Amino acid sequence: MKLPAHRGPASALLFEILGQDDLSPDLQGLNEAATLALPDTDILYDEDLQLCLFALYELHYAGFDEVSDRWEWHPGLLAFRARLEAAFESRLREAVGSIPKVPGTAEEIAMELFELANSSEGPSVADFVSRHASIEQVQQFLIQKSIYQLKEADPHTWAIPRLTGRGKSALVEIQFDEYGSGRPGKMHSELFAQTMAGLGLDTGFGAYINAIPAITLASVNMMSLFGLHRRLRGAIAGHLAIYEMTSSIPSSRYARGLRRLGFGTEVTEYFDEHVEADAVHEQIAGRDLAGGLIEADPQLGPAVFFGARAVCFMDELLGRWQMDAWDQGRSSLRAGELSR
Amino acid sequence: MSASEPEASIVVCPRGPLLVRGDFEILDAAGQPVPRTRGTVALCRCGASAIKPYCDGSHKLNGFEKNS
DSSP states (O other), X not given: OOOOOOOSHHHHXXXXXXXXXXXXXXXXXXXXXXXXXXXXXXXXXXXXXXXHHHHHHHTTTTOOTTSXXXXXXXXXXXXXXXXXXXXXXXXXXXXXXXXXXXXXXXXXXXXXXXXXHHTOOSOOHHHHHHHTOOHHHHHHHHHHHHHHHTTTTHHHHTTGGGOOHHHHHHHHHHHHHHTGGGOTTOSHHHHHHHHHHHTTOOOSTTTTGGGOOHHHHHHHHHHHXXXXXXGXXXXXXXXXXXXXXXXHHHHHHHHHHHHHTTOOHXXXXXXXXXXXXXXXXXXXXXXXXIIHHHHHOGGGHHHHHHHHHHHHHHHHHHHHHHHHHHHTTSOSXXXXXXXX | OOTTSOXXXXXXXXXXXXXXXXXXXXXXXXXXBOOOOOSSEEEOSSSOOTTTTBOOSGGGTTTTXXXX
């Protein structure tokens, strides 16, 4: 993808630096921008800082056109990222609160995660899409999702070499399925692209980055934060468990909404597939991944439930963002930014 | 799998489906294979799935085994 348009002083400076091949830049301005912004902002909604985090993480995924791959491990950029991550993680921990005592057996852990997933509140985007959404609103919904779904499963894959035993087997079993079980063209990210194409949308990763609001970037940045830090391997496992547990039933509603609007199997396949796949994955993720991980190392319990509660929290904010926009008759995307 | 282990295993998920792993076939009543795209499958146990024999998560909505 191309470097996005900047959204404030920090991202303006960051993108200017990334555009250079000189790997010994003066990063003082970046740090000053962070020092100025961090004390007074809610980082979850900070367009400038979430875009910086997104770009810094993206260097570890597919990178950017005309940006040197060498920036990925640049110590100064990593230090800048660490400052943003510290603020982001403490904001998430503050929202999640203290973690109640974690049960000891895989079965009890799975049960508790299912209950947590079930108790998630907030407005249901799935219900709205199923019954009422217009084609334009479904396009907005797909564009919001695209910043994760076009690289679906990748942030959790970072955790594979950091796990052992039953938890690792479980994660690999889920990821193999996410990547299409070896069938070309059937990766979930590819099925998502097929859905986007069916609605006339650009399927290139990041094609709509300038339209994606901070809160959506934050939900994806959270996955990269959990996935890229070994100390947070429990959190990425808890994240995946809740993600899978809150997917089958909403997916059937999204598919129903698309059929209501007249779309056929090629467009609904992504969601139809997730009804069946995630009914399998949620069992494996709850019992064998999260449960197996904690059974093997009880010290990971609080991290697993931190990740689980963090995704419930972020899902509520993201759902509310979209429904508030639609209730007020406006787009859920950043104003005037749909065109590239 | 070693010779001493069964070729397939079935996990009975409390309040949920049967999780079937390993080497097995699913046939309909006429002996025809049921379309299947993944190795490990979840089979409906609550009776409410719209994609039987597979699970679609409906057990979470109908309180299946909630009191057991």
